[in-house]
Amino acid sequence: SKKDPGQTHFKDTVTEVLKTVAPVLDQHPNYEQHKLLERMVEPERVVMFRVPWQDDKGEIQVNRGFRVQMSSAIGPYKGGLRFHPSVNLDILKFLAFEQVFKNALTGLPIGGAKGGSDFDPHGKSDNEVMHFCQSFMTELYRHIGPDVDVPAGDIGVGGREIGYLFGQYKRIRDSYDAGVLTGKRVDYWGSLARTEATGYGLLYFVKNMLDAKGIDLKGKTLVVSGAGNVAQYAIEKAQSFGAKVVTCSDSNGYVYDPDGIDLDAVKEIKQVRRGRIKEYVETHPKAEYHEGCKGVWTVKCDVALPCATQGEIDLDSAKALVANGVQAVGEGANMPSTLDAIAYFQEHKVLFAPAKAANAGGVAVSALEMAQNSERLQWTFEEVDAKLQGIMKNIYESAKKNAEKYADPDDLVSGANITAFSKVAEVMLAQGLV
Numbered sequence: 001s002k003k004d005p006g007q008t009h010f011k012d013t014v015t016e017v018l019k020t021v022a023p024v025l026d027q028h029p030n031y032e033q034h035k036l037l038e039r040m041v042e043p044e045r046v047v048m049f050r051v052p053w054q055d056d057k058g059e060i061q062v063n064r065g066f067r068v069q070m071s072s073a074i075g076p077y078k079g080g081l082r083f084h085p086s087v088n089l090d091i092l093k094f095l096a097f098e099q100v101f102k103n104a105l106t107g108l109p110i111g112g113a114k115g116g117s118d119f120d121p122h123g124k125s126d127n128e129v130m131h132f133c134q135s136f137m138t139e140l141y142r143h144i145g146p147d148v149d150v151p152a153g154d155i156g157v158g159g160r161e162i163g164y165l166f167g168q169y170k171r172i173r174d175s176y177d178a179g180v181l182t183g184k185r186v187d188y189w190g191s192l193a194r195t196e197a198t199g200y201g202l203l204y205f206v207k208n209m210l211d212a213k214g215i216d217l218k219g220k221t222l223v224v225s226g227a228g229n230v231a232q233y234a235i236e237k238a239q240s241f242g243a244k245v246v247t248c249s250d251s252n253g254y255v256y257d258p259d260g261i262d263l264d265a266v267k268e269i270k271q272v273r274r275g276r277i278k279e280y281v282e283t284h285p286k287a288e289y290h291e292g293c294k295g296v297w298t299v300k301c302d303v304a305l306p307c308a309t310q311g312e313i314d315l316d317s318a319k320a321l322v323a324n325g326v327q328a329v330g331e332g333a334n335m336p337s338t339l340d341a342i343a344y345f346q347e348h349k350v351l352f353a354p355a356k357a358a359n360a361g362g363v364a365v366s367a368l369e370m371a372q373n374s375e376r377l378q379w380t381f382e383e384v385d386a387k388l389q390g391i392m393k394n395i396y397e398s399a400k401k402n403a404e405k406y407a408d409p410d411d412l413v414s415g416a417n418i419t420a421f422s423k424v425a426e427v428m429l430a431q432g433l434v
């Protein structure tokens with residue numbers, strides 16, 4: 001930790017993983033001998049670069065770009081790009097570290113990475129976003145490729161940004177490598193069901209977890225945070241399972257709709273108008289808007305699905321959820337619950353689906369997009385969705401099996417970490433000192 005002063009997010013995520021894999025380390029003294037832990041916490045490569053661009057007023061702006069290539073043990077580096085003012089090396093190292101294990105859980109041939117910039121897309125014109133993306137890719141292109149490193153979207157990077165990034169990559173490389181980015185639009189070789197995959201996958205995972213306890217999602221009240229890609233499709237699938245979702249949010253505040261969230265209205269606000277979630281109440285008079293996003297966790301529910309960002313459920317929020325009788329929490333965002341919040345849920349026997357397992361559906365379908373790009377074919381929505389369901393079931397079952405073997409039988413945090421860690425560790429051993 002002396003090497004990384006102040007990297008608290010990274011340290012927290014490493015701590016969380018290392019604490020839970022202790023039983024595996026005890027059984028494999030050779031892991032310590034080969035310094036596997038020390039190797040795993042050191043990224044294989046970190047690239048940081050200047051991103052200069054010109055805004056609509058003709059003023060020069062300078063942002064910082066990053067790509068953290070954490071591990072190529074199991075396949076090409078793979079992980080999203082995040083454009084948000086909070087982006088820094090600490091956040092991206094934590095996300096890249098998580099990504100390595102999440103990707104290992106999918107059972108598909110992908111390593112782990114994360115990247116992005118402190119660029120804030122809010123309030124920027126299409127033209128400004130394009131100029132920024134072109135400048136960002138003018139440096140990033142030399143570090144990525146279909147067999148090297150395959151970025152995708154994340155917070156602030158959706159279909160529009162992926163399009164501008166891909167256009168610039170193609171122009172610089174003078175080569176149509178569709179497999180260099182995932183999350184592309186379907187008309188230029190994106191995968192059907194990729195947009196839906198993280199939110200749908202989260203619900204498939206949570207359903208597996210609840211079914212095992214004989215709990216039916218049908219008729220349950222759900223609280224969802226966020227209103228972006230993950231939140232929208234989590235709401236869609238939850239509703240198709242017969243659950244009632246009563247909230248969604250953005251970084252300004254949350255909406256509570258006692259009739260259940262009208263997803264078409266949310267999609268119209270976020271996807272078409274690129275507006276703020278408070279606009280929802282203009283057309284839904286029974287709904288309430290509350291400033292501040294933390295309050296969402298005080299809404300009574302059976303299942304909570306944090307789908308916005310890291311650290312959004314702290315200990316106080318966890319206490320409020322438990323006091324209101326929450327039965328299960330499924331993490332759609334990356335590390336949305338703080339470590340003390342997770343401990344509180346576990347102490348109070350709340351079923352807990354950890355991010356790296358529960359939200360792995362997005363990257364899993366990204367890997368399927370890579371497979372489709374390699375064979376230059378496109379699969380149907382149903383085909384991809386069926387594979388996604390199978391992958392989420394496998395992830396749940398393998399995490400559950402290792403929870404039963406090494407920890408508390410319901411401790412899916414330990415179960416998922418052990419499954420993923422063991423896989424990465426064995427591959428690293430097999431590949432020698434790299």
Ligand code: NDP
Pocket residue numbers: 153154155156157198226227228229230231249250251252293307308309310332333334359360362363
């Ligand atoms: P989007 O940019 O589409 O949406 C993010 C949502 O979260 C927005 O509603 C945004 O509100 C809100 N949000 C962002 N930052 C904050 C903050 N600091 N405080 C409160 N709310 C915030 O991103 P995604 O839906 O793609 O990603 C959401 C989470 O899911 C992230 O943690 C991401 O890493 C994770 N994830 C995403 C995957 C994917 O496939 N997209 C895959 C796996 C994980 P606002 O508009 O106000 O910024």
